[in-house]
Amino acid sequence: MSVLLNIDADLARENHYELGVTRDPPDEPLAQDLVTDVVVVGGGFAGLSAAIELAQRGLRVVLLEAGRLCGAASGRNGGQAIVGYACGQGLLERQIGIAGARAAWDMSLEGLRLIDERIARHGIACERSHGYLYVAESPRKARRLQAEMLALRRGYGLEVEWAMGPQVRQHIDSPRYSASAYERVSGHLHPLKYGLGLARAARKLGVRIFERSAVTQLVRGPRVVARTASGSVTADFGVLAGNCTLAEWGPGVAPELVPRIMPVGTYIAATDPLPEALRQRLIPSGAAVCDNNFVLDYFRFDAQGCLLFGGRVSYSTRTPARLRERMAARMAQVFPELAGVPLRRLWGGFVDISMNRAPDFGRLDANLYHVQGFSGHGVALTGLAGCLVAEAVTAQADRFDVLARIRHLDFPGGVRWRTPVLALGMAWYRLRDALG
DSSP states (O other): OBTTBTOOHHHHHTOTTGGGOOOOOOOOOOOSEEEEEEEEEOOSHHHHHHHHHHHHTTOOEEEEOSSSTTOSGGGTSOOEEOSSOTTOHHHHHHHHHHHHHHHHHHHHHHHHHHHHHHHHHHTOOOOOEEEEEEEESSHHHHHHHHHHHHHHHHHHOOOOEEEEGGGGGGTOOOTTOSEEEEEEEEEEOOHHHHHHHHHHHHHHTTOEEESSOOOOEEEOSSSEEEEOSSOEEEEEEEEEOOGGGHHHHOTBSOTTTGGGEEEEEEEEEEEOOOOHHHHHHHSTTOOEEEEOSSSOOEEEEOTTSOEEEEEEEESSSSOOTTHHHHHHHHHHHHOGGGTTOOEEEEEEEEEEEETTSSOEEEEEETTEEEEEOOTTOHHHHHHHHHHHHHHHHTTOOHHHHHHHTSOOOOOTTHHHHHHHHHHHHHHHHHHHHHHO
């Protein structure tokens, strides 16, 4: 399979983000045997962030990517840079204690600051914008959202503007939502422009990048050896940052990690640019928006004025039937005046989730690290992951170990049966969402 798993070919071609960038020529595949300080496996946000941080600390770094840089989730996602974790702070409090959960929250804030620092330091033009709107579509979900926001304010200092009933229209002109919470910490960006900017920064720092260089075998020991079809890299340390694509790289890479993450298909549609007056009325702040359903919708306007509307996940790895029609209908439910507006682009990709939706960071050996399981929060958390891994490699592992303490379970059914088991589970959650 490719790094896009078995995403429909048309959806792969229609990626709205690829149409707005000019990629550099591909880096050559690895065709030699190299010796270095650190080998990084995976050329998305996490791998590139780790490579940058390691190179800034004076280490020699080689990065291996199976396809094109940011060709999977990092270059296809909703572009929403969100504070916190998909699992919520409650799970972290139960697993690693109040102090650990607060340290994790502060690190998620650091992940957002890192985005802005890297944009400024490396001159990355990626349409960065601040502002985030959480919305709820029923009284029960509104109470749940309000309770979550109150807990985040009291325990973690997150300030939000809360609205209910008619006041919600001040933040989003939609009849669908009964409550909203607006905060200015999170925001959004053009993910592919950001990722390719990270790649340019990594090269300038001396990172050697090889595309179309899938790792087929990883030999562990006092030194890590990553072998590809036509070369190898021997290093003192290894960092695995392939996320849900690691399973495709070969059974000799990290088979124990594969059952702990699940590839989930998620899909985004884009309209043509809409009139500025209409955009200002629909989402006055220009914020990124996400509801609090289990199977959620997320959307935003990009810098060109196109509405990017995402959701409709697939746990079966198959593209849902009548996807364009369903996405258009969902968009019209949120914004009725957009009914009939054509969706010019529709694309998809796979993100990695862990069983408990918490990030899965850890060590497979003393010199082999992994970062995965970003569960929809990868735009911000991948940058943090790269920073923490670099600290750990250079013998400053205290902060890495805070998140490494989170316990993770394999998905039920193993690699073979987890897909049908999760598909059944998601059908139940969709029913719950529909019933409010």
